[in-house]
Amino acid sequence: MRDHAEDPATEAFVAHRSLLFTVAYEILGSAADAEDVLQETWLRWAEADQTQIRDRRAFLVRVTTRRALDRLRALRRRREVYVGPWLPEPLLTSPDVAENAELAESLSMAVILVLETLSPTERAVFVLREVFDVGYDEIAEAIGKTPAAVRQIAHRSRKHVDARRPREVVSPGKARAALASFQRAVETGDLQGVLDVLAPDVVLISDGGGVKSAALRPVTGPAKVVRLLLASLETVHGTLTSEPTTVNGDPALLLRVDGEIDCVMAIRTEDGLVTGIYVVRNPAKLTHVTAAEPLTLD
Structure with a gap:
């Protein structure tokens, strides 16, 4: 037929x-x-x-x-x-989006x-x-x-x-390198290691949507960001794993607890340092991080 x-x-x-x-x-x-x-x-x-x-x-x-x-x-x-x-x-997002x-x-x-x-x-x-x-x-x-x-x-x-957008466009290679350093430091709980990869004006924004625990306002400065990150890791009950990935063209970590997606942590980098950390924990927003969405300007 x-x-x-x-x-x-x-x-x-x-x-x-x-x-x-x-x-x-x-x-x-x-x-x-x-x-x-x-x-x-x-x-x-x-x-x-x-x-x-x-x-x-x-x-x-x-x-x-x-x-x-x-x-x-x-x-x-x-x-x-x-x-x-x-x-x-x-x-x-797929590698071609980041490129x-x-x-x-x-x-x-x-x-x-x-x-x-x-x-x-x-x-x-x-x-x-x-x-x-x-x-x-x-x-x-x-x-x-x-x-x-x-x-x-x-x-x-x-x-x-x-007047408000980031000034520097970071190459995908440099962004991935910064993410790898950040991931190693976070996974090992290395306080100094995390501090070493954070920019002096780093900002962490977390979105729990009132469903999952998250900071209710942006957190600024390396010391405060590190304390929040490490405190959050200490409250995890279960096996935590992190997988490097790319979301919205940004380097990111997909964090799972006992195999279930807990959050996405995207980062922005400048001069090899992390200047922005975006943590999405709202479960309603985590349905499009299992398969890359085809995106195009044409």
């Missing part, structure tokens, strides 16, 4: 799915919500008159952006009452946290323009603004992000 090929509409959606997921995730910082947006986009796409669509990619990006914006506005209200610091849902400096930076915990300080519209404009190089006219159509307004929003959001 001859295999039936997918219809052209389905083929087009599947061809652009990785791009659409990446757009939705960068706007939302949540893989689960990005998946919901893609489902809504598919329903809209399936209902559309394909003969009237000149540019399928542009149409799909436009619908995805609108759906993601609607969801982000709703999520912002929930995040205002979130227990403790909010961190993005970590994504297990793509532009994509890796845009996905990094540090940059997504900066994007959280933008308004929903500013964030969508920044992501579409700065990350995906979408034209002003196309962005205007997606968010319901004039091209002139989009240019102003893009300028304002770019200036805001540039």
Whole structure:
């Protein structure tokens, strides 16, 4: 029996799915919500008159952006009452993402946290323009603004992000080396070893979502960070294992207790030292760290 090929509409959606997921995730910082947006986009796409669509990619990006914006506005209200610091849902990323400096930076915990300080519209404009190089006219159509307004929003959001984003782009090799040193020191409980790999202005942010124990505010300075890390390890009941991995393009450790995922610990490095530690313990955010998600800017 001859295999039936997918219809052209389905083929087009599947061809652009990785791009659409990446757009939705960068706007939302949540893989689960990005998946919901893609489902809504598919329903809209399936209902559309394909003969009237000149540019399928542009149409799909436009619908995805609108759906993601609607969801982000709703999520912002929930995040205002979130227990403790909010961190993005970590994504297990493949080595090719880490090698793509532009994509890796845009996905990094540090940059997504900066994007959280933008308004929903500013964030969508920044992501579409700065990350995906979408034209002003196309962005205007997606968010319901004039091209002139989009240019102003893009300028304002770019200036805001540039003033707050990490300055140094670290090579994947240097990042992995810093992670290995950090992992050895943490696993052995070597107080001095941990201190030696932490930058003077290191910041640790932990997200338990009110479900798992986590610091309720950012912890700054090597001494305080070390005390918190070692104290957390002492409270573990069971066999703790750590596995080096990559999440959101950042070097990270996947920590398990008796084989069950307990948390993801991503790090940011500069000049060979750890400047940021992002610990995600909220179980609802640990569902996308078992298989790498296909991500792309194209």
